[in-house]
Structure formats: C-alpha cells, structure tokens
Amino acid sequence: MTDAPDTPAPAASTTDPMVLTSIVGAVGTITLNDNARRNALSAALLDAVIGAIAAFEAKSVRVVILRAAPGLKVWSAGHDIKELPRGHEDPLGYGDPLERALRTIRSYPGPVIALVQGSVWGGAFDLVLSCDMIIADETSAFAITPANLGLPYNTTGLLHCLNRLPLNLVKEMFFTANPVKAEQAAKWGIINHLVAAADIETFTTELATHIATKAPLAIAVVKEQLRVLTDFQPVAAQVFERIQDMRRAVYESADYEEGISAFLEKRKPVFRGV
Template sequence: MSSAMQSDILTVEIKNRVATLTLNNVAKRNALSAALLDALITGLNGLDTGEVRAVILRAAPGLSVWSAGHDIKELPRGHEDPLGYSDPLERALRAIRELPLPVIAMVHGSVWGGALDLVLSCDMIVADETASFAITPVNLGLPYNTTGLLHFMGRLPMNLIKEMFFTAAPLKAAEAERWHIVNHLVPSGELDSFTMALAEGMTTKAPLAMAIIKEQLRVLADYQPIAAQVFERIQDMRRRVYESADFQEGINAFLEKRAAIFTGK
C-alpha cells in the first residue's frame, strides 16, 4: 500500500501504513512560515487514521538545516503577542501533540528556534551526527510563551532548559543524546532505514491503545495547575517584553543581518 500527496513546500507519502511528511521549502531553509505550517497542519489532519498507523516528520533529503525556525519576517511588530494561541506555529504544535498516532521526528541537520519546539512536540526523535538543536528567543528579545516553556519542561531538565534559552547556543548531536533529547542517534547512512523500521514496528501494535496512551501522557504533562493571578502576572511581564524597544531591535538586527544591541528597555 503506497500513496502520495505533494505541494511546493510539503509532501506526504504513505507506505506500509507509515505517513512521511517532508518539509520541502528548500529556498527558505524550511523557515516556519504560515504557509508551511498550514500545509503541515492540513497534511496531519488529512491522514486517515484507519490507514495510517505512524508518522515520520522530516526535512527534504540533503538539507544542512532541518528548519531555520519561525519565519522572522512574519512575527508581529506591533503591540501583539508574537506567540499567541492562534499563531500558526502554536496550531501546528497542537496538531502534532493531539494527533492519535505516534509521530517520529527524523532529524538531519540543524534545528533552530521554534522548530525545536516542533521537534520536541513529536513523540520521539531519531537523529544523525549532523543534527544540532538551538532555541534562540534571546537573540531576538522575544518573550517565549508559557505553553512553549511547559513543552520543554515536560522533556528536559531545568538546568539544561535554562542554559539553552539563556545562551541560544546549539546543542550538538552527541550532547543531545546524552541529555535524552533524542531517542536514537544513528549514522547518516542508516537514518532513513532505522527511522522507517522504528515506525513500521509501531504499525503492528494496537492503534487504540497507542492513541489513548499518547492522549493520557499529553494531558498529564500539559495540565499543570497555575493560579489565575500568577498567569496574569506572567502575561503582563511578557507583554512588556514584546512591546519593548529591545524586541524591535532584535527583529531589525536579524533582518539587517547585524548584531543586536540590547539596552534592557
């Protein structure tokens, strides 16, 4: 059983009950534009869960950058939350996390910014030695959202989260394996076959059981109580950041390809 769908920026191929979704916006290094994210959401929502039993999310073969992260040109520049609930990236993260199928991120190349949140929202990660992972909001003066931070807290130790967020330095493949960011680190020549074998193994398991276990784990990880006044305080602090001169400077510097000069104002 094999079928395929294709657009200019994302392809979907189904073979042996495994759907492979390939990010294919090569010209923009798979920057997470609204168009690419909408295509990803459409691809995921269009899967027939009676036919498909597992999903692989990957970049087009040969790319040295798996994804460059959020398309900076599309971030709001005014007094608007750049990572609000309806942001295309947030909708894509929910689509992956709520999909009643196991999703494997197959990573060759570097993963930047919001793309790391995307990869961590998958159920597991298989990577090769070219992989690296960086989360970069401090390079832009961007206040990361609380939901996104909870995603990281559900996967990584607090000291690693702080180092990654505070330095924006990429974590190389071997370090990512040591910190259990990746489930399996395999040679580049074996990445495709290993990931497909892992996915095909899941297609033989009970799909209803896998779906409810995934949902239970999502609910248990996501629904951490927080007092209303504490949440409102955090949102007010975030608002001050995305309305700041530093945020404007971070975006301008990125677009002008220069080092940002942050003043803390």
C-alpha cells in the same frame, strides 16, 4: 528571514509544494519542502503540515514521520521572522500558525516521529520536541533562540521543554541560544536515538513500521493520557496574569523591536534592557 544564521540555500521553484507526503502501509511521511528558504516555519508551510496530518488522520495512518529532505545542512531555520508581529501583539499567541501546528502534532492519535538531519533552530526546536520521538544523525544540532531576538517565549513552549528536558539544560539553551550538537543532544535526552546518517532512514522506517503493528487504540489512549497529564498543569489565575504581563512588557519593549530590526538588517543587536 528565520532564526538560523544567514547561509546560502538551494534554489527551488515557486510552484513546488510546501510539503511532500507519502504513505507506505500504515506509515505516513511528511517531508518539509521549502528548501530555498531552509524550511522556514512560515504560515504557508505550517498550514501545509497541519493539512497533511489531518489527511493522514482521515486515512487512519498509524504512525507519522516528519522530516526534511536528506543532505540538508538545516532541517528548519525556525520561525519566519518577517511574519512575527511587531508592536503590541503577542508574537506567539494561541492562534499563531506554529502553535496550531504543535497542537496538531501533539493531539494526533498515533506516534509522530521526527527524523532529523541538520540543524534545528528556534521554533523548529519546539516543533520536533512536540513529536513523540526524535531520531537524529551526527549532523543534527538543536538551538532555541528567542534571546537573540528579545522575544518572550510563551508558557506553553516552556512547558514543552520542561516536560522533556532537565531544567538546567532548558535554562542553558534559552539563555545562550547556542546549538546543542548531536552527541550532547543524545546525552541530555533531547533525542531518542542517535543513528549514523547512512542508516537513519532505514532505522526510522523500521521503528515506525514496528510501532504500526501494535494496537492503535491502546497507543492512542496512552499518548492522549500522557499529553493531558503533562499539558494540563494547574496555574492560579493571578500567576497566569502576572506571566502574561511580564511577557507583554517584553514584546512591547524597545529591545524586541531592536532584535527583530537587527536580524532583518543582518547586524548584531544592541539590547539595552528597556
């Protein structure tokens, strides 16, 4: 189960790899390949993404494209809800597979470009936002959905959003959990380029190939400088502890249990603020 609304998905063999990879010149492509589960961000899928990126780094791939198969209505349905811990454990702790994947993408010594066709839900929004650029077509939409689950999003994820998007948009997306459609996503700067579906693969490949001709050491150091400057914001110890206490109160609440249970039972949750 995932963050996206329940819709039919295409069948796939259990022997299919979680991701497909290819390298053309200095550009590597990772294609999410768990189509039967709408590319739910399970530990297995995220581990496969991390492994593919590590393999690309070992081969000095200069630019990475992260995508789903063309023609899908859902690019990724978000975090696998069944894998979220319940009870007294932080559902988005430092060692969570999604958090590890985000750090891997953000620390890759070359640009990672998200090619988005279809809707992006929940934790998958954090995934594409952690890429260096987002190229999307008219079928794309973006939603961040912890309010549907009673889930306290982590500070790291909020900073990812605040570093990329206006505060009022971040609040609207988190408070409503409504998807932002392609045209609005372009207006708000969620995506770098809105490109017609017929042209998006060519456009993205040409952009990645062009970047790959530039000086890789210069690009790597600029990317790392920007990551450090945006990620390492000082927070007083007592402020961090207060935030963690506030989050703990949420993931130990009856509302969080109700949100997960309602999602798994395919019913509307009843949140009581306790």
